[in-house]
Amino acid sequence: MYDWLVVGAGFAGSVLAERLASQRGEKVLIIDKRPHIGGNAYDRYDEAGLLIHQYGPHIFHTNAKAIIDYLSQFTDWRPYEHRVLASVKGQLLPIPINLDTVNKLYGLSMNSEELQRFFAERAEPVGEIRTSEDVVVSQVGRDLYETFFRGYTRKQWGADPSQLDKSVTARVPTRTNQDDRYFTDTYQCMPALGYTRMFERMLAHPNIHVMLQADYRQVREEIDARRVIYTGPIDEYFDFRLGRLPYRSLRFEHRTLECEQSQPVAVINYPMSEPYTRITEYKHLTGQTHARTSITYEYPSDEGDPYYPVPKPENAELYRGYEALAARARDVWFVGRLATYRYYNMDQVCGQALATFRRINESLPVARSGEALAASAV
Ligand code: FAD
Ligand code: UDP
Numbered sequence: 001m002y003d004w005l006v007v008g009a010g011f012a013g014s015v016l017a018e019r020l021a022s023q024r025g026e027k028v029l030i031i032d033k034r035p036h037i038g039g040n041a042y043d044r045y046d047e048a049g050l051l052i053h054q055y056g057p058h059i060f061h062t063n064a065k066a067i068i069d070y071l072s073q074f075t076d077w078r079p080y081e082h083r084v085l086a087s088v089k090g091q092l093l094p095i096p097i098n099l100d101t102v103n104k105l106y107g108l109s110m111n112s113e114e115l116q117r118f119f120a121e122r123a124e125p126v127g128e129i130r131t132s133e134d135v136v137v138s139q140v141g142r143d144l145y146e147t148f149f150r151g152y153t154r155k156q157w158g159a160d161p162s163q164l165d166k167s168v169t170a171r172v173p174t175r176t177n178q179d180d181r182y183f184t185d186t187y188q189c190m191p192a193l194g195y196t197r198m199f200e201r202m203l204a205h206p207n208i209h210v211m212l213q214a215d216y217r218q219v220r221e222e223i224d225a226r227r228v229i230y231t232g233p234i235d236e237y238f239d240f241r242l243g244r245l246p247y248r249s250l251r252f253e254h255r256t257l258e259c260e261q262s263q264p265v266a267v268i269n270y271p272m273s274e275p276y277t278r279i280t281e282y283k284h285l286t287g288q289t290h291a292r293t294s295i296t297y298e299y300p301s302d303e304g305d306p307y308y309p310v311p312k313p314e315n316a317e318l319y320r321g322y323e324a325l326a327a328r329a330r331d332v333w334f335v336g337r338l339a340t341y342r343y344y345n346m347d348q349v350c351g352q353a354l355a356t357f358r359r360i361n362e363s364l365p366v367a368r369s370g371e372a373l374a375a376s377a378v
Contacts, residue, residue, distance in 0.1 A: 001224045002209075003367040006030040007216045008231030010039015011346050012336030014202050015070075015353035016229045021207035024361065025370030028207060029225060031214040037203060039231075040307065041195040041346060048256045050282060050294040051194055055307070056252060057267055057280040057296070058195065061185040062347035068187045070354060075198040077189035078287055082182040084278075086269045088147055095269055096182065097144060098175040105147070112176045119176070132161035132169040139174045152271035156300050157248055157310065165311035167343065182267075190285055207370075226367065229356075231336035233306050234322045242321045245341060247306030253297040262293050275299055309341045316341075333360065 003026035006013045014037065017030045036042050040055040059082045062068060068077075085092040086101075093101045099115050102108065110118060122141025126134040132153060136145040145161075149169055153161045161169060173184075181188075191198040203210055211219075216232060230237055235245040253276075266284035270276055276297045283293055309315070319341040326334045335356050337344045344352065 001226070002027045002029040003225070003369060004028045004227050004229060005220075005223055005225035006229040006231070008032055008039060008336065008338075009034075009037040009199070009203070009210065009212075010231060010336065011041060011349040012231040012339070012353045013039070013229060014199050015350055016333075016335060016357055017208050018202045018205065019354070019357040020360075021205040023357070024366045025207065026367050027209075027369050029209045029211060029223060030203065031211045031216065031219065031223075033213065033215040035213050036196070037210060037212070038196050038199045041199075043194045043196050046254065046256060046294055048290070048292050048294060050256065050290055050292065051286045051288055052254060052282050052294045052296065053195075053280070053285075054252070055305075056250060056298055057278075057282075057285065058346065059183070059188070059266075059285065060190060060346060061183040061188045062345075063186050064347060064351060065187070067347050067350050067354070068189075071191075071198065071350065074201040076192040078192045079188070080190045080285060080287075081188050082267070083180055083265045084182050084267045084269055085263075085265050086148055086271055087274075088271060092264070092268065094180040095148060096173050096175055097140060097148060098180060099178050100180065102144070105144075115176045119174070129166050132164040132166055134162075135166045135169045136161070136174075148271050150271075151273065152269060152277055155275075156277050157308075158300065158302060159310070159312075163312060165313070165316075167311050194286070227331045227333075229333050229335060231334075231339050233338045234319070234326060234334055234341060237332075237334075237339070238322060238325050242325075243318060245318055245322070246310045246312075246315055247338075248308040248310055249301045249304035250307055251299040251301050251304060253299065254294065255297070256292055256294045258292060260291060260293060262295055306338060309337065309343055311343055 004020050006017045006028055009030050009032040013030055017028045020026045021028050041058045043051055043053045046052050084095050086095040093104055099112060102115055103110055119140050123139055124137045126138040129135055129138055136149045157164055263281050267278050267280050269278045276299050278298050280296045281293055333356055335353050336349050
């Protein structure tokens with residue numbers, strides 16, 4: 001008998017499995033329906049021997065020292081600052097929009113103050129910023145919005161920015177200086193040997209048993225566990241009884257090319273009419289040297305694995321119904337991007353899992369099987 005069944009071996013599930021086993025000495029079974037651990041952060045060596053991210057580019061960034069410190073128990077880091085270019089009108093321009101983006105796009109040579117005036121003249125006043133369209137047009141005006149955001153967002157989400165919550169495009173700032181980094185967090189780095197290796201080390205505890213290709217819906221009757229951490233889609237857990245929560249999916253096309261480098265930065269965004277949203281070249285992220293190079297095209301889709309919760313008011317409302325059911329479920333904790341229906345980055349999921357562990361630890365006595373180990377744990 002296990003003290004805990006953890007459903008899903010991504011960041012949420014793996015952090016909790018690791019904490020419960022190492023700090024409370026409890027016996028944990030962690031399952032995943034996929035044939036690997038790591039969730040969407042899973043990386044692997046492809047046939048050419050290049051390290052690729054199976055589910056698209058994952059760049060680690062956070063302002064929380066506690067999260068870096070926690071993960072550093074399981075990995076060393078490779079410093080890496082992410083830079084992205086957008087392919088528009090025959091040019092590759094920095095995104096987030098900055099001074100160089102605007103100068104190159106319009107053939108101008110403004111300084112930062114002039115760019116501030118340029119934005120102010122074009123920005124459209126919006127009473128209350130509610131949507132993803134409002135966020136951008138109220139800062140930079142309609143032309144830049146249509147060039148960089150409208151097409152990309154329509155492709156990515158299958159919805160116009162005016163239908164999406166402001167939080168979606170608000171992820172991408174606007175700058176009047178030349179800073180061309182995608183993120184400005186204090187810590188920006190990649191696990192030195194990859195994410196999968198980091199997850200292997202997290203789960204390499206004698207009290208953790210990993211079972212892959214095991215779908216909770218199929219195995220739950222056979223598993224004897226006192227408590228459950230659930231990190232899959234919350235609507236699925238409740239058999240969709242309130243209706244389906246929409247998730248956006250992606251199709252990934254991985255290719256290996258016969259050249260050492262195919263693009264100047266790790267990610268190029270395609271906000272125009274191409275059917276894909278972005279192309280990633282992994283060597284920039286991993287620092288790997290190799291005669292060939294591997295890239296991934298991302299094609300957004302409604303079908304397929306659930307990758308993104310869709311931030312719209314009606315979906316938030318439906319989620320609140322599931323959240324109320326979850327609050328009444330006994331001995332089950334819902335954690336992670338799918339189980340709490342939040343568009344969270346890896347560090348946020350890691351933080352949410354660590355906070356859940358603290359709550360569990362404060363409110364539940366350690367199971368008998370773990371008493372000896374928990375007493376000796378730090
Ligand atoms: P997941 O990683 O989705 O793990 C959930 C696991 O549960 C999955 O492995 C799934 O197979 C399993 N599961 C589901 N249902 C069942 C079931 N019934 N039975 C058994 N197992 C089940 N974040 C960043 O910080 N930086 C980035 O650059 C970044 N890039 C991203 C790019 C893409 C294309 C995507 C989709 C996401 C990106 N993210 C990024 C977000 C990041 O992937 C998530 O924050 C993180 O992986 C969430 O971890 P999780 O454990 O909540 O969910
Ligand atoms: N976005 C856009 N154009 C871009 C980059 C982003 O319109 O060149 C919008 C799009 O709606 C996207 C959102 O901003 O879904 C958030 O971008 P981010 O790069 O954070 O997306 P993720 O990496 O999470 O897919």
